[in-house]
Amino acid sequence: MVMLVLVQHFFVSRLVILHASPDLLAVFIAFISMSVGQKTGTTYGFAAGLISGLFTGNIGLSALVGTVEGFSAGYFHVPDESHATWVKKRRMYYIAATTALLLGNLLQALLNDPLSLPLYVRLPEMVIIGTIMSMLLGTLMYNLVLKKLLKD
Amino acid sequence: MLSLFRFIAKHIAYLYFLLYCGISILLMQLQRKETLDAIRERGLAMNASIAEQLSNFTAIFTLRQDNEQLLLQNARLFSQVMHQKQELSDAKAMQAASSEAPEWARQFKLARIVDRRFSATDNMLVIDAGSRHGITSDMTVLTPDGLVGRVIEVSENYAKILPVINKNFMVSVVSDSTRTLGLLSWQNGDERIAHMEHVPVSSALKVGEQIATSDYSTFAIRGVPVGRVVRISKDKLFCNIDIRLAVDFSSLSYVLVSPAKPSREKIEIMNGDTGRKEQ
Numbered sequence: 464m465v466m467l468v469l470v471q472h473f474f475v476s477r478l479v480i481l482h483a484s485p486d487l488l489a490v491f492i493a494f495i496s497m498s499v500g501q502k503t504g505t506t507y508g509f510a511a512g513l514i515s516g517l518f519t520g521n522i523g524l525s526a527l528v529g530t531v532e533g534f535s536a537g538y539f540h541v542p543d544e545s546h547a548t549w550v551k552k553r554r555m556y557y558i559a560a561t562t563a564l565l566l567g568n569l570l571q572a573l574l575n576d577p578l579s580l581p582l583y584v585r586l587p588e589m590v591i592i593g594t595i596m597s598m599l600l601g602t603l604m605y606n607l608v609l610k611k612l613l614k615d
Numbered sequence: 616m617l618s619l620f621r622f623i624a625k626h627i628a629y630l631y632f633l634l635y636c637g638i639s640i641l642l643m644q645l646q647r648k649e650t651l652d653a654i655r656e657r658g659l660a661m662n663a664s665i666a667e668q669l670s671n672f673t674a675i676f677t678l679r680q681d682n683e684q685l686l687l688q689n690a691r692l693f694s695q696v697m698h699q700k701q702e703l704s705d706a707k708a709m710q711a712a713s714s715e716a717p718e719w720a721r722q723f724k725l726a727r728i729v730d731r732r733f734s735a736t737d738n739m740l741v742i743d744a745g746s747r748h749g750i751t752s753d754m755t756v757l758t759p760d761g762l763v764g765r766v767i768e769v770s771e772n773y774a775k776i777l778p779v780i781n782k783n784f785m786v787s788v789v790s791d792s793t794r795t796l797g798l799l800s801w802q803n804g805d806e807r808i809a810h811m812e813h814v815p816v817s818s819a820l821k822v823g824e825q826i827a828t829s830d831y832s833t834f835a836i837r838g839v840p841v842g843r844v845v846r847i848s849k850d851k852l853f854c855n856i857d858i859r860l861a862v863d864f865s866s867l868s869y870v871l872v873s874p875a876k877p878s879r880e881k882i883e884i885m886n887g888d889t890g891r892k893e894q
Binding site for chain 1: 627628631632635636638639640641642643644645646654655657658659661662665666669782802803
């Protein structure tokens with residue numbers, strides 16, 4: 464998780480387009496929450512947010528965003544005993560990640576305003592563009608790594 | 616009792632969620648407390664240390680560009696020194712005054728920028744000089760081109776800089792020809808354009824005038840160049856003035872930190888009298 468935070472902070476967060484950047488951590492939190500469960504996902508989200516906050520200097524907000532992302536993605540948890548097909552798991556992963564990203568970015572846009580952009584600019588830029596960029600990254604992550612984990 | 620345990624077990628995820636949200640909100644409220652400041656300082660040191668390693672690695676690829684910039688800076692400094700020497704020789708009568716030049720003028724500290732962030736989530740600079748090198752909060756950060764910002768947070772080996780292009784930054788400025796006073800601030804958008812506030816429509820300020828820090832600043836030494844007036848439009852009471860900043864933040868590598876500060880007594884009396892404090 465610490466490695467992911469470092470990668471997010473020093474590499475991924477620098478890919479800024481229109482004040483928005485992809486969120487690798489949110490995708491990871493959504494995947495954990497979807498595959499392991501809402502309780503663990505919420506805890507992972509909170510912990511990842513705390514570590515991430517150490518780097519950004521905004522510990523409270525990062526932890527809150529992580530918690531909300533983990534909790535919301537947990538609603539799409541696919542239990543092992545359900546014997547769901549990997550196609551269904553894949554669908555749930557995308558829904559969980561999109562929901563977590565939308566809520567996380569919405570919270571960030573509402574509570575964090577370092578560039579004093581007006582809300583009507585901040586909301587579409589951070590929520591829509593941020594979510595699209597993160598989902599592109601999430602799709603890449605899914606095809607490279609997460610797909611194998613889900614099939615197992 | 617059993618039903619209570621069953622209820623808790625059934626809704627444990629909700630309880631976790633509420634607990635974590637509560638802690639997070641508490642942390643947001645306590646953001647200014649000393650313990651959290653210490654944690655943030657550690658985080659800043661860790662962040663800067665990793666960023667420094669990364670920047671050391673990438674510095675190999677930009678050596679040529681850095682060298683060219685240093686050569687340019689040297690040439691500029693050399694021409695300034697030549698100009699000053701000429702002036703000194705022309706005005707021997709001023710030698711007595713020049714011998715009383717403040718000590719701080721020779722004590723600028725050179726620092727390298729080891730991390731920089733200009734995005735929606737973060738907006739700051741980190742330099743590789745900290746309390747061990749004599750850096751303290753509220754010191755002026757500049758380059759030969761002009762003002763960069765002010766020191767806001769210091770760890771042992773690093774310091775965090777609030778740059779001019781931050782919405783929380785504000786500095787008292789004055790123009791060179793008409794001596795018009797105002798407050799410089801930056802909202803958002805173009806990183807080369809800032810705004811000068813509180814200039815009445817009756818002001819004689821003209822496009823092209825140079826802007827520098829004024830005597831009224833609570834942290835900056837006076838006379839540090841800030842930029843040039845590029846646009847003036849008149850509103851009801853005040854002018855809307857755009858200032859093209861002297862410093863190009865996109866290519867900033869090295870900065871100077873000035874240990875000089877305005878008189879403490881002056882700041883205390885200003886804070887006591889005025890309603891709006893300079894950031």
